[in-house]
Amino acid sequence: MKILFITDPHIRGNNPVSRIDNYSESLRNKHNEIGQIIKNDSIDVVIHGGDIFHSPDVSKSLISEYIKIFKSWEVPIYAIAGSHDVIGYNEKTISRTALGVLIAADAVKLLGSIPTEIWSNIFVVGINHSYRLDENPKNYFVKKCDKDCILIETVHGMVVDKPFFDEYTLIKDIKTEADLFLSGHYHPGWKPQKVNNTLFINPGSLGRVENIERVFPPSVCILNIDHRFPEKKNIDYKIVPLKCVVPSKDVFKTVTKLGTETSEKILEFMKTLSQKTGDLEKHDAKSLVLKIAKEEKVDDKIIEEALIIIDEVMFND
Ligand SMILES: [Mn+2]
Incomplete structure (x- = not known):
């Protein structure tokens, strides 16, 4: 079965100060192209790493537009709450937010700590953002209930491949029983890597709200899992850059990328x-x-x- 993973589009109705193009139009184009990929590549399920909207309180017209877009994809979309999706970094506020409306409209389904079976023998656990998440790598531990199933962990935390600043968690310090670890939050992304039998992937943010060095241009990740033999843990992946993406020099005011x-x-x-x-x-x-x-x-x-x-x-x- 095929999963498409995306994260951090930061959909908003106005332009980030750093952008010279039309940000909301660019996001619309990206989402329409993703809809095409889902159909052309026969994607079964979408997993979303959070920060769907840039703010918990975007305009109602923007929420309505994305309810239509997500529903037009005609596949289940499983999401977690990012730092921008909730009020005060508090997941208890979800029902009051734009993400809460997407959930109520059945445009996306919220993942949680109880594994969701998205396909036969394929389970997903979601860890929403919280300001306590990166205080201890143990917060990323998830347990597998059945060793023969495939367990996917989706998180919105500051998981990085090399030291960052403030609070962060290094991939190498994460102990988890998940076979696949999908991460958002850290916008530059990192190269997919297998550590302690877990495949770690963060393709980087779909939306570019800041001019930073990135590992990939805005991309989706397509995962192909051999669900007939889950015990083999056969997970193929490819990072697919979106065709509608224009070079950063054409979308940002400043040419120099921030290191x-x-x-x-x-x-x-x-x-x-x-x-x-x-x-x-x-x-x-x-x-x-x-x-x-x-x-x-x-x-x-x-x-x-x-x-x-x-x-x-x-x-x-
Ligand atoms: Mn983000």
């Missing part, structure tokens, strides 16, 4: 800036709250409430 070190410096500076001004995207304000709260050892309940309040007062499209 990791520069990105880190900018993000640190943004955090300092957010102490002085309210003119920042809510995501930066939330990172700042988390940073200070951790330094000050603020109670979890208070952190949760503070993150929700920031989202409530800074909602935008």
